[in-house]
Amino acid sequence: MAYSEKVVDHFNNPRxxxxxxxxxxxxxTGIVGAPECGDVMKLQIKVQNDxxxxxxxxxxxxxxxxxxxxxxxxWLKGKTVDEAGKIKNTDIVQELNLPPVKIHCSVxxxxxxxxxxxxxxxxxxxxxxxx
Amino acid sequence: MKFPIxxxxxxxxxxxxxxxxxxxxxxxxxxxxxxxRNHAFGWEAEEGVETARKQIAKLIHADAKEIVxxxxxxxxDNLALKGVAEMYHEKGDHIITSSTEHRAVLxxxxxxxxxxxxxxxxxxxxxxxxxxxxxxxxxxxDKTILISIMFANNEIGTINPIKxxxxxxKEKGILFHCDATQGMGKVPIDVQDLGIDLxxxxxxxxxxxxxxxxxxVRKKNPxxxxxxQMDGGGHERGMRxxxxxxxxxxxxxxxxxxxxxxxxxxxxxxxVMRDRLHANITSALEEVYLNGHPTQRxxxxxxxxxxYVEGESLLMGxxxxxxxxxxxxTSATLEPSYVLRALGVGAExxxxxxxxxxxxxxxxxxxxxxxxxxxxxxxxxxxxSPLYEMAKEGIDLKSVSWAAH
Numbered sequence: 001m002a003y004s005e006k007v008v009d010h011f012n013n014p015r016x017x018x019x020x021x022x023x024x025x026x027x028x029t030g031i032v033g034a035p036e037c038g039d040v041m042k043l044q045i046k047v048q049n050d051x052x053x054x055x056x057x058x059x060x061x062x063x064x065x066x067x068x069x070x071x072x073x074x075w076l077k078g079k080t081v082d083e084a085g086k087i088k089n090t091d092i093v094q095e096l097n098l099p100p101v102k103i104h105c106s107v108x109x110x111x112x113x114x115x116x117x118x119x120x121x122x123x124x125x126x127x128x129x130x131x
Numbered sequence: 132m133k134f135p136i137x138x139x140x141x142x143x144x145x146x147x148x149x150x151x152x153x154x155x156x157x158x159x160x161x162x163x164x165x166x167x168r169n170h171a172f173g174w175e176a177e178e179g180v181e182t183a184r185k186q187i188a189k190l191i192h193a194d195a196k197e198i199v200x201x202x203x204x205x206x207x208d209n210l211a212l213k214g215v216a217e218m219y220h221e222k223g224d225h226i227i228t229s230s231t232e233h234r235a236v237l238x239x240x241x242x243x244x245x246x247x248x249x250x251x252x253x254x255x256x257x258x259x260x261x262x263x264x265x266x267x268x269x270x271x272x273d274k275t276i277l278i279s280i281m282f283a284n285n286e287i288g289t290i291n292p293i294k295x296x297x298x299x300x301k302e303k304g305i306l307f308h309c310d311a312t313q314g315m316g317k318v319p320i321d322v323q324d325l326g327i328d329l330x331x332x333x334x335x336x337x338x339x340x341x342x343x344x345x346x347x348v349r350k351k352n353p354x355x356x357x358x359x360q361m362d363g364g365g366h367e368r369g370m371r372x373x374x375x376x377x378x379x380x381x382x383x384x385x386x387x388x389x390x391x392x393x394x395x396x397x398x399x400x401x402x403v404m405r406d407r408l409h410a411n412i413t414s415a416l417e418e419v420y421l422n423g424h425p426t427q428r429x430x431x432x433x434x435x436x437x438x439y440v441e442g443e444s445l446l447m448g449x450x451x452x453x454x455x456x457x458x459x460x461t462s463a464t465l466e467p468s469y470v471l472r473a474l475g476v477g478a479e480x481x482x483x484x485x486x487x488x489x490x491x492x493x494x495x496x497x498x499x500x501x502x503x504x505x506x507x508x509x510x511x512x513x514x515x516s517p518l519y520e521m522a523k524e525g526i527d528l529k530s531v532s533w534a535a536h
Contacts, residue, residue, distance in 0.1 A: 003447065011447055017515050034533030035518055036478035038441055038459050038467065042517035058517040062443040062460040066515065 003063060004097035010067035015074050018056040020044045028120025032111040039065045039105070043112035045076055045084070047120055052076045052084055057112075064102040068092050068109035076113065081120065087113055136497045139453045140336075140431060140490035141285050141313060146382070147338040147491065153385035154340065157378035165375050166366060176377045183384025190387040191311075191330065192321040193347050199367045200375055200383075203344035204312040207331030208235040208279075210346050210371065211308045214357030215277045215329070216243050219306075223274035229254045229262045229291075230473040232281050235331075236310055240279075250274070259424035260289035260474050268299050278307045282314035282330075286457060286470040286486055287423030288432025290314065297326025306355060312336055312344075316390035317429055318398060322347060328355050334379065338491055339386030343379035346371075393491070401489045402430035404498045408487065409433055411502040416509055422457075422471055422484055431489040436471075436480040437505075439519035440512045445485060448508035452501050457484035479518075479528075 003011070019042070020027045026047045033040040039061030046054040055073035059066045071092060076084050092098070092106035137145065157179055165180045167173025184195040201207045212226065228240055230253045243249035252270045256262055262280055271278075278300050283290045293309060300307035308329040311320055316337035322330060333344035348370065349355045363372025413419050418438035434457075437445065442458030457468030459482060467481035476484075485505070489498065513519040518528060 008447075011444070014515060019520065031517065032534060035482075035528060036533070038478075038482035040517050040533070042520075058515055058520055060439060060516045060518045061441050062458070063447040065441075066444060 006071075006096050007064055007067040007098070010070040010096070011063045014057075014066060014070040016054075016056050016070065016077075017058065019058060020046055020054075020056055026120070028116040028118070028123065030112045030115025030117075030119060032115055033061070033108055035060065038062070039108060041065065041069050041108055041112040043069060043072060043109075043116045045116050045120060047081060050080050052079050052081070061105065061108075062102070064096070064098055065105040065108060067096055068098075068105045069112060071095060072109045072113055081117060084113060085117055132494070132496055132500060134451045136452045136501060138487050138489060138493065138497070138501055139455050140488035140493070141288075141486065142455060142488065143335050143341065144338045144490050145492060146335075146340055147386065147389055149389060150339050150382045150385045154378045154382040157381050161377075163377070165377055166364065176375075179377055179381045180375055183380045183387075186384035186388040186391075187345060190316065190320075190391045191347060192323050194350060196368075197347050197350050199346045199348055199370045200380055201344045201346055201371055202342060203335070204233075204310065204331045204333040205235040205344075207333070207344050207346040208233070208310055209239050210357060210360055211329045211331060212236065212239045212243060212277065212279060213360050214370070215306055215308070215355075216247060216249050217358035218356050219276040220247075223272075223276040224248065225250045225252070225272055225274040226277045226279060227252045227254065227267060227270045227275060228279040229256060229281070231256050231260055231284055231286075231470045232279070233285055233310055233312065236279055236281070254280075256289075256473055258475050259427070260284055260287045260422075260470065261424060261427065262291050262296070264292050264295035264299055267296050268303075271299075271303050271305065275303070275305050278305055280307075280309060282309050282311035282320065283318075283429050283432075284423070284470060285313045286468060287434045287474070288313070288429035289424040290318070290427045290429065293325045293327070300328070301326050304353075306353075313429060316387065316394060317431060319394070322349070328353070329357075334383035334386055337386045337390050340379045340382045343376055343383050345383070397491050398430040401493065404493065404495060405431060405433050405487070405489055408498050408502045409435070411499070412505060415506045420476075420480060422474065422476060431493075433487040433489075434484060435487075436476065436484040437509045438480060438483060439516045439522060440509050441482050442484055444512055445483075445505070445508055448512060449501070449504045452504060454501075455486045455488070457486070458482045 055076040057069040059069045089106035089110040163172030163176035165176040188195040240251045315332040328349045330347040335341040420436045422434040442456030443460035459467045471481040
């Protein structure tokens with residue numbers, strides 16, 4: 001199977017690889033997938049004033065999974081929390097030109113975004129209760 | 132060095148130029164049908180076929196008359212299992228095989244279960260992928276008509292204790308089929324010494340052409356009979372009808388002759404190369420696991436899992452090297468290697484496995500380059516792996532409740 005140029009580009013030059021400290025203020029962390037299924041994505045966002053100012057990822061998975069998460073971090077930066085929640089897996093499929101067998105990689109990336117946003121919101125809600 | 136580098140010789144091998152040379156006349160001037168009995172064109176073709184039959188038989192210590200030509204090992208496996216099941220159905224309805232056989236055997240066995248009511252025992256293998264001969268003995272019933280165990284596994288290269296299994300089969304009077312596709316021409320195989328009654332193999336794994344294989348069918352002690360699975364002109368002593376592909380057969384014969392002459396030297400050279408590749412990788416990387424048997428394995432095979440790195444991404448990272456992985460993402464079924472799973476290798480490590488298959492034309496510098504690149508790419512992918520990060524933080528990955536999807 002040949003990979004699309006964009007997948008190859010993200011795979012060879014992954015954007016925003018790395019980690020934030022999970023406990024850091026404004027950081028939301030999403031970890032989805034399972035090692036026995038062959039893919040695990042960790043996606044993190046850093047939010048200031050409701051805007052995602054930075055995003056990072058680490059992925060165990062095939063080239064398309066790595067490309068999907070790399071692309072997701074690029075798209076997340078600069079978006080508000082609400083806007084980020086609207087990113088759909090189909091957008092990733094389209095942008096990376098993923099074949100049908102690789103659609104689950106994009107689903108996983110969407111799940112990772114949702115999980116990171118949910119983690120961020122949970123932390124924010126926790127703060128308010130403390131106040 | 133020429134790119135891409137080919138290290139997938141279990142999949143197929145390049146044809147030896149000497150094989151091609153032997154075949155060429157049979158495409159054009161010696162084009163006859165070997166079954167044409169009454170003119171020179173037929174005789175010439177037949178002579179080519181019979182010479183090849185002898186060359187092939189010699190390599191496995193068989194008689195030329197015991198070689199039945201087929202289209203390849205898949206057909207040979209089908210013919211052996213289905214042909215025996217049909218021919219001996221009055222004697223019994225039970226076949227013993229193992230869980231790590233090639234799909235050509237496993238799927239044939241499943242078809243016999245579903246369509247002909249044959250009962251099949253799939254023996255487990257040990258952690259090195261080896262069948263225990265005592266398990267074979269214990270699985271035998273008074274209805275057992277065939278034991279089918281592979282010589283060496285195509286993924287992990289583990290060589291089975293064929294001689295012991297052959298002895299048990301003989302003792303119990305049960306036919307023994309061996310799929311020797313991967314071992315043929317790579318290590319010595321003597322059907323007399325090993326007690327094999329039927330043996331499948333193909334030309335393209337031994338530097339011969341694609342599209343031709345053979346089934347060895349023992350003629351005496353015992354005389355094995357199989358029911359033909361294709362109706363037609365009654366070629367190959369009635370066991371396999373169809374005009375013989377003379378050029379392919381001539382090449383197959385020449386390939387066997389070359390293996391007989393060069394097998395020992397090839398094996399010695401490739402095992403040194405393979406061991407150096409393994410040593411280079413393990414000295415540079417932690418958490419690298421060998422799959423298969425440490426010593427009882429094909430000399431040109433290396434199969435290793437790189438923890439925390441997914442196999443397909445590893446192959447993608449070194450695209451200039453042709454390799455194969457047990458990762459689900461590289462299989463048609465989207466399941467990780469059933470062979471590795473049968474050894475008890477965890478799914479996560481099965482996804483992380485890479486198979487190196489060296490061959491007659493593999494150069495030292497190619498293997499060293501491949502080792503260097505693999506180390507680079509694994510290191511890069513581990514830096515990107517959340518699992519590696521978690522393991523480094525001391526988290527036991529098995530204790531995490533993952534959301535399987």
